Amino acid sequence: MEPIISIKGLGKTYAGGFTALQNIDLEIQRGEIFALLGPNGAGKTTLISIVCGIVNPSQGNVTVSDFDIQRDYRSARRAIGLVPQEISTDSFESVWGAVKFSRGLFGKPPNPAHLEKILRQLSLWEKKDNKIITLSGGMKRRLMIAKALSHEPSVLFLDEPTAGVDVELRQDMWEMVRGLRDSGVTVILTTHYIEEAEEMADRVGVINRGELVLVEDKKTLMQKMGEKELSLQLPEPLQKIPDSLADLPLRLNGDGSQLIYRFDIKSENTGIAEFLRRLNSANIEFRDLHTRESSLEEIFVNLVHGARREHEKQLSGETQE
Amino acid sequence: MNLHGIGAIYKFEMARTWRTLMQSIASPVLSTSLYFIVFGAAIGSRMGEVEGVSYGAFIIPGLIMLALLGESISNASFGIFFPKFSGTIYEVLSAPVSAFEIVAGYVGAAATKSILLGLLILITARFFVDYEILHPFWMITFLVLTAVTFSLFGFIIGIWADDFQKLQVIPLMIVTPLTFLGGAFYSISMLPEFWQKVTLFNPVVYLISGFRWAFYGVSDVNLGLSVGMTLLFLVLCLTTIWWIFRTGYRIKT
Ligand SMILES: Nc1ncnc2c1ncn2[C@@H]1O[C@H](COP(=O)(O)OP(=O)(O)O)[C@@H](O)[C@H]1O
Ligand SMILES: [Mg+2]
Numbered sequence: 369m370e371p372i373i374s375i376k377g378l379g380k381t382y383a384g385g386f387t388a389l390q391n392i393d394l395e396i397q398r399g400e401i402f403a404l405l406g407p408n409g410a411g412k413t414t415l416i417s418i419v420c421g422i423v424n425p426s427q428g429n430v431t432v433s434d435f436d437i438q439r440d441y442r443s444a445r446r447a448i449g450l451v452p453q454e455i456s457t458d459s460f461e462s463v464w465g466a467v468k469f470s471r472g473l474f475g476k477p478p479n480p481a482h483l484e485k486i487l488r489q490l491s492l493w494e495k496k497d498n499k500i501i502t503l504s505g506g507m508k509r510r511l512m513i514a515k516a517l518s519h520e521p522s523v524l525f526l527d528e529p530t531a532g533v534d535v536e537l538r539q540d541m542w543e544m545v546r547g548l549r550d551s552g553v554t555v556i557l558t559t560h561y562i563e564e565a566e567e568m569a570d571r572v573g574v575i576n577r578g579e580l581v582l583v584e585d586k587k588t589l590m591q592k593m594g595e596k597e598l599s600l601q602l603p604e605p606l607q608k609i610p611d612s613l614a615d616l617p618l619r620l621n622g623d624g625s626q627l628i629y630r631f632d633i634k635s636e637n638t639g640i641a642e643f644l645r646r647l648n649s650a651n652i653e654f655r656d657l658h659t660r661e662s663s664l665e666e667i668f669v670n671l672v673h674g675a676r677r678e679h680e681k682q683l684s685g686e687t688q689e
Numbered sequence: 690m691n692l693h694g695i696g697a698i699y700k701f702e703m704a705r706t707w708r709t710l711m712q713s714i715a716s717p718v719l720s721t722s723l724y725f726i727v728f729g730a731a732i733g734s735r736m737g738e739v740e741g742v743s744y745g746a747f748i749i750p751g752l753i754m755l756a757l758l759g760e761s762i763s764n765a766s767f768g769i770f771f772p773k774f775s776g777t778i779y780e781v782l783s784a785p786v787s788a789f790e791i792v793a794g795y796v797g798a799a800a801t802k803s804i805l806l807g808l809l810i811l812i813t814a815r816f817f818v819d820y821e822i823l824h825p826f827w828m829i830t831f832l833v834l835t836a837v838t839f840s841l842f843g844f845i846i847g848i849w850a851d852d853f854q855k856l857q858v859i860p861l862m863i864v865t866p867l868t869f870l871g872g873a874f875y876s877i878s879m880l881p882e883f884w885q886k887v888t889l890f891n892p893v894v895y896l897i898s899g900f901r902w903a904f905y906g907v908s909d910v911n912l913g914l915s916v917g918m919t920l921l922f923l924v925l926c927l928t929t930i931w932w933i934f935r936t937g938y939r940i941k942t
Binding site: 382383420421422423424441442443445446448450452454456457458460461465468469470471472473474475476477515 | 691693694696697698700701704705708775776777779780781782783784785786787937941942
């Protein structure tokens, strides 16, 4: 399928010399919800800002609906709605005035019926004549979304839509995003809540220190997440897995003093009892055992702190010997 | 051309004027009225005519220019500074509007406001003194040209300023003194010869002189020079703005 956004070799070095993004390649499919996951300062906002035309890229190029964001900026931007991370509004403008302004700014003729529909969807219709300064924080955030949707964009960027938002509103937000996707809008959201990516996204991209370290279908990630490991500390290291156990999902770690059994947490029969019985008949003893779950969180943390964690693990492994 | 976009910015800025009616219209009109009362009626009645025009009438073009310059600059600079300051500029930057359209919206609105204000002062003046307008076409031309030029200048200040103090400093420290010394309240010929020469370096002299000529047919400097200087300043501002958008100076990172 033809991607709606195509990012190639994108890099950004800020004026101070700080490189916030390097060599980003990413394609967003039409109609999907894509979650860009990464810790603070990873470069999520920078990436979105470039696609939306707020920040100039240092290298690479981006197309939106096949329009280059610099050469064909008008056509590219017409397709995009942006809800930035920071709430910023004109305090003394009315809700209605604000959405009307946004629609006009994006070159669309007035359409009160459409604006009314959006305000109703976002439960802001009763407030349409109120000044923005009188709205609550949650309402202001919804107004930012209403503004971004006022010109009927085909792609919506939500930069940390639920940061600092209470649980109830978060559920509403998720509901709304799904509704948008069902109506054919492509949604790209950034978050540092794994839970949110898990809940919402069709695909997840993990970004860290300006590099895209993983882009994967959420289902694939979930499968990895559904796996658990049982690891046994062996008093006598094994050279290889005994033939009698070769049919089991086993592997040896490090110098062979750790035997790891992988199982699916969701299946009825984990096979652990059977495994331990066969271990016994193979005359393999163990001193200690523990289980480990690979959650999306862990995958994420691993990717993000990969090198450092690896190093620490090695150290703790050594002290255990 | 994104006409809806220009319209949206223009209307938004005009709406701000009506919301802040006291500040943007009423207060300049009031302060100008005070000038008329003090300089026109009270002191002016004791003064002779200046170049064949009663003093009260003589100061009208200068007072309008004083308000026009100040308001054009403050309206346009605030109009673009505030979104930058509050963060709402993101929307304009991410919208399918060209640099020209952004400038047209903001500067168009600022210029409209100050032209309206200039006309309002003209009407107010009628309550205090009699005056005539010999060349209405030129009067309007100078009014519009000056409003647009100084709104452009204000736009540049608004982009350059990164705090409120910088926003105020140029109008306060440079433009206001230049206007007062630019012949708003006197004819250049009333100055000692040395200062007459120095004063020619003040660009505002040309604006006020041309504008006054449109009213009474008397001027301190040649009319062509007045028009030329106004256009020169207009071109300078346009070039600067073109450069700002080309480089992204202080609006894009
Ligand atoms: N205008 C800027 N000038 C210099 N550095 C910046 C600027 N904006 C962001 N950065 C830096 O770029 C990095 C990425 O920032 P950002 O894209 O906001 O990250 P995220 O949205 O993932 O938290 C951060 O280290 C931040 O300090
Ligand atoms: Mg961010």
